Amino acid sequence: MKEIILSTVVKVCSYEELSPADRQLTDAAREAAKKSYAPYSLFNVGAAVRLDGGEIVCGSNQENAAYPSGLCAERTTLFWAGAQHPDKAVEAIAIAARDKDGEIEKPISPCGACRQVMLETEMRFDRPMRIILYGSRECYIIKGGTKELMPLSFSSDFLK
Ligand code: THU
Secondary structure, three states, X not given: OXXXXXXXXXXXXXXXXXXXXXXXXXXXXXXXXXXOEOOOOOOEEEEEEEEOOOOEEEEEOEOOOOHHHOEOHHHHHXXXXXXXXXXXXXXXXXXXXXXXXXXXXXXXXXXHHHHHHHHHHHHHHOOOOEEEEOOOOOEEEEOOOHHHHOOOOOOHHHHO
């Protein structure tokens, strides 16, 4: 028997320490959170992606009285980006959230379903995305893409 060690490298920094490009994307996600429709959870999430060429596209979580019909900010954004710009790779994604007390302190982490969609986007364009998780106290940067957040993942590789 043998063991496999799976490790993830996460850079931790303050908002002020983000590069100008990362800060711009993060600010777009923070603004997008304000446009969220979340009357049930009162948890407002915003996402922003930078596409190949530099354009930034944003989205937010959209809830529904029939709860499962709602969608997270990350998937709203990635599906919108894919629908509008089907030929453009996603270079980076930033995610931010707020609740009744304002912006959350801990970096927000994408749910499993969103990670799966992030992985599909990366594989579609054969490019891992830079992931910036915003918290007002600290931010996480994951340079290696979604595989860092979701090792041993299922992808189209298994369908070949
Ligand atoms: N949510 C997101 O939009 N993104 C995440 O990464 C986690 C959760 C949304 C879904 C739901 O509208 C609310 O936050 C509470 O779960």
